[in-house]
Amino acid sequence: MTPSSTRPLAIVTGASTGIGHELAKLCAQNGFDLVVAADEPEIRQAADTFRGLGASVDAVEADLATLEGVDRLCEATRGRPVDVLMANAGHGLGRDFLDQDFEDVRHVIDTNITGTIYLIQRAGREMRARGQGRILITGSIAGFMPGTFHAVYNGTKAFVDSFSFALRAELKDTGVTVTCLMPGATETEFFERADMMDTKVGTMKKDDPADVAKTGFDAMMRGDGDVVSGWKNKLQTAIAAVTPAGILAEQHRKMAEPGSAEKN
Numbered sequence: 095m096t097p098s099s100t101r102p103l104a105i106v107t108g109a110s111t112g113i114g115h116e117l118a119k120l121c122a123q124n125g126f127d128l129v130v131a132a133d134e135p136e137i138r139q140a141a142d143t144f145r146g147l148g149a150s151v152d153a154v155e156a157d158l159a160t161l162e163g164v165d166r167l168c169e170a171t172r173g174r175p176v177d178v179l180m181a182n183a184g185h186g187l188g189r190d191f192l193d194q195d196f197e198d199v200r201h202v203i204d205t206n207i208t209g210t211i212y213l214i215q216r217a218g219r220e221m222r223a224r225g226q227g228r229i230l231i232t233g234s235i236a237g238f239m240p241g242t243f244h245a246v247y248n249g250t251k252a253f254v255d256s257f258s259f260a261l262r263a264e265l266k267d268t269g270v271t272v273t274c275l276m277p278g279a280t281e282t283e284f285f286e287r288a289d290m291m292d293t294k295v296g297t298m299k300k301d302d303p304a305d306v307a308k309t310g311f312d313a314m315m316r317g318d319g320d321v322v323s324g325w326k327n328k329l330q331t332a333i334a335a336v337t338p339a340g341i342l343a344e345q346h347r348k349m350a351e352p353g354s355a356e357k358n
């Protein structure tokens with residue numbers, strides 16, 4: 095990246111595929127330079143795509159479930175002020191909780207919560223000191239419902255959705271905005287990585303990640319508090335708000351139970 099660049103800078107995590115990839119493309123198209131991160135070498139090919147859209151890009155390969163990984167990402171900005179932080183990296187883990195490997199469980203929590211809020215704290219402190227900045231957090235409508243057969247993941251997203259609103263309120267009048275993007279099921283590598291390709295939600299038709307990212311990007315630029323992408327998901331969250339948790343948990347079973355794909 096050119097240290098003397100006058101373009102604003104955006105950090106996008108989880109930019110190698112899916113929603114994060116589309117968010118990073120939007121940043122590049124809208125005049126931002128980029129520091130992008132993911133855990134696998136594919137992030138370097140993704141960086142070439144963003145360069146092709148006119149951005150100066152640094153790609154960081156780091157496990158953002160670890161504080162060291164997040165520190166390495168922050169160092170890649172080389173002291174350049176961060177105008178936009180898109181804390182998007184995250185992953186799921188399907189099947190029965192009691193049968194999951196606890197290391198895998200912990201990686202979900204450490205990626206979706208610990209690494210995410212550590213990064214937000216580091217970048218957020220600098221934004222508050224400068225009196226400007228925009229933070230977009232990828233939460234999920236999954237945060238509104240108990241995730242039967244995806245229990246830990248939904249719990250992490252309930253945390254993220256809640257955290258986002260609280261941080262936004264704390265940062266009121268500081269010049270720093272916090273926006274929570276809450277997608278519904280979206281066509282990315284998410285369900286394959288979560289071992290959910292034998293489930294109804296894994297195999298059904300899902301939202302386009304480019305549309306979801308655009309909804310989030312626009313909401314962040316407006317400084318909105320949250321945005322649920324798509325009218326069906328908006329309806330689902332409105333119903334979830336007035337439905338008992340036990341009923342929601344049974345509805346989630348139908349979507350995420352292993353083998354539920356065959357019942358389509």
Ligand SMILES: NC(=O)c1ccc[n+]([C@@H]2O[C@H](COP(=O)([O-])OP(=O)(O)OC[C@H]3O[C@@H](n4cnc5c(N)ncnc54)[C@H](OP(=O)(O)O)[C@@H]3O)[C@@H](O)[C@H]2O)c1
Nearest residue numbers: 108110112113132133134158183184234279280282283284
């Ligand atoms: N797809 C959906 O239905 C859906 C719905 C609501 C919310 N979301 C949320 O949207 C966000 C993006 O997911 P997606 O659907 O776009 O899935 P995706 O295509 O699997 O993308 C996930 C991205 O996060 C990165 N990542 C995951 N764990 C990481 C770690 N420990 N360290 C560094 N990078 C990591 C992945 O990179 P590597 O491959 O290099 O690890 C990848 O770039 C997630 O927070 C997810 O929870 C997704």
